[in-house]
Amino acid sequence: xxxxxxxxxxxxxxxxxxxxxxxxxxxxxxxxxxxxxxxxxxxxxxxxxxxxxxxxxxxxxxxxxxxxxxxxxxxxxxxxxxxxxxxxxxxxxxxxxxxxxxxxxxxxxxxxxxxxxxxxxxxxxxxxxxxxxxxxxxxxxxxxxxxxxxxxxxxxxxxxxxxxxxxxxxxxxxxxxxxxxxxxxxxxxxxxxxxxxxxxxxxxxxxxxxxxxxxxxxxxxxxxxxxxxxxxxxxxxxxxxxxxxxxxxxxxxxxxxxxxxxxxxxxxxxxxxxxxxxxxxxxxx
Ligand SMILES: Cc1cc2nc3c(=O)[nH]c(=O)nc-3n(C[C@H](O)[C@H](O)[C@H](O)COP(=O)(O)OP(=O)(O)OC[C@H]3O[C@@H](n4cnc5c(N)ncnc54)[C@H](O)[C@@H]3O)c2cc1C
Numbered sequence: 001x002x003x004x005x006x007x008x009x010x011x012x013x014x015x016x017x018x019x020x021x022x023x024x025x026x027x028x029x030x031x032x033x034x035x036x037x038x039x040x041x042x043x044x045x046x047x048x049x050x051x052x053x054x055x056x057x058x059x060x061x062x063x064x065x066x067x068x069x070x071x072x073x074x075x076x077x078x079x080x081x082x083x084x085x086x087x088x089x090x091x092x093x094x095x096x097x098x099x100x101x102x103x104x105x106x107x108x109x110x111x112x113x114x115x116x117x118x119x120x121x122x123x124x125x126x127x128x129x130x131x132x133x134x135x136x137x138x139x140x141x142x143x144x145x146x147x148x149x150x151x152x153x154x155x156x157x158x159x160x161x162x163x164x165x166x167x168x169x170x171x172x173x174x175x176x177x178x179x180x181x182x183x184x185x186x187x188x189x190x191x192x193x194x195x196x197x198x199x200x201x202x203x204x205x206x207x208x209x210x211x212x213x214x215x216x217x218x219x220x221x222x223x224x225x226x227x228x229x230x231x232x233x234x235x236x237x238x239x240x241x242x243x244x245x246x247x248x249x250x251x252x253x254x255x256x257x258x259x260x261x262x263x264x265x266x267x268x269x270x271x272x273x274x275x276x277x278x279x280x281x282x283x284x285x
Pocket of ligand 1: 029030031032033034035036037038039074100101103106109110111112113114115117118120122123124161165166167168190191192193244269
């Protein structure tokens with residue numbers, strides 16, 4: 001449980017961090033909260049020769065309002081999100097999701113930027129950001145670029161990030177009167193989602209759903225939006241028959257993974273149950 005030796009560099013600015021990454025791009029890792037990187041290094045599943053610590057970069061640990069959006073700096077911790085009054089008022093899906101992550105120690109250190117960059121298929125944030133249509137802000141040698149989250153995740157621990165790029169922020173909408181919820185089925189030992197479902201519904205006064213966005217994590221090698229479910233909910237009054245029918249389509253066109261936590265068939269059934277439950281929970285508020 002001791003990592004291999006590596007050279008540690010504490011960056012003082014984003015350009016300095018990117019320069020270091022560019023110089024060592026084949027053998028360097030970024031350190032944010034260390035809650036995923038350090039266990040991997042201790043198990044020697046990751047053996048970088050260089051580690052660049054971005055934990056002290058100024059300005060990346062803030063949650064700010066930008067018109068009808070909210071911008072979470074990459075170093076904002078799960079605990080900051082969980083306890084943010086701004087987010088509770090304007091985008092409650094995020095604090096609700098944060099409370100489900102691991103334990104207090106992990107939430108105190110782990111960051112949203114690190115979680116998104118890590119692209120763990122069982123992580124909670126990928127589902128939430130998909131349901132929110134979030135934008136991922138990235139800084140690299142060519143300056144800043146912005147990527148919609150549905151294009152960001154490529155597969156197991158893979159994203160569109162180049163080795164010398166840093167996630168700097170996650171931009172989400174103010175969700176206003178939309179109804180949102182996050183629920184997951186997870187083994188008590190790790191807390192990682194076997195199935196995690198984030199829901200955002202726009203429902204009018206008559207109870208008709210005018211827009212549905214759902215993010216699902218834990219089921220395949222990357223988080224996804226079940227488009228057929230969203231289509232089946234849109235334009236309907238959401239009674240339990242409609243919800244059940246729509247939820248049954250949650251694994252259409254996806255190939256659920258099999259691992260020690262469950263077979264593909266088990267995950268499929270669990271996904272259907274959790275999609276229905278999470279929609280019901282969002283509607284109840
Ligand atoms: C016991 C335990 C239980 C956990 N349970 C859960 C859970 O239930 N749900 C859940 O979602 N997560 C869980 N996690 C993971 C946790 O949420 C981590 O905080 C998160 O995955 C990574 O964030 P970090 O800031 O710690 O990143 P780090 O560990 O520092 O980095 C993770 C990876 O991302 C890269 N990286 C980090 N920051 C950036 C950046 N800004 N730009 C580009 N690349 C970057 C690193 O180089 C590394 O490859 C758990 C972790 C532990 C140890």
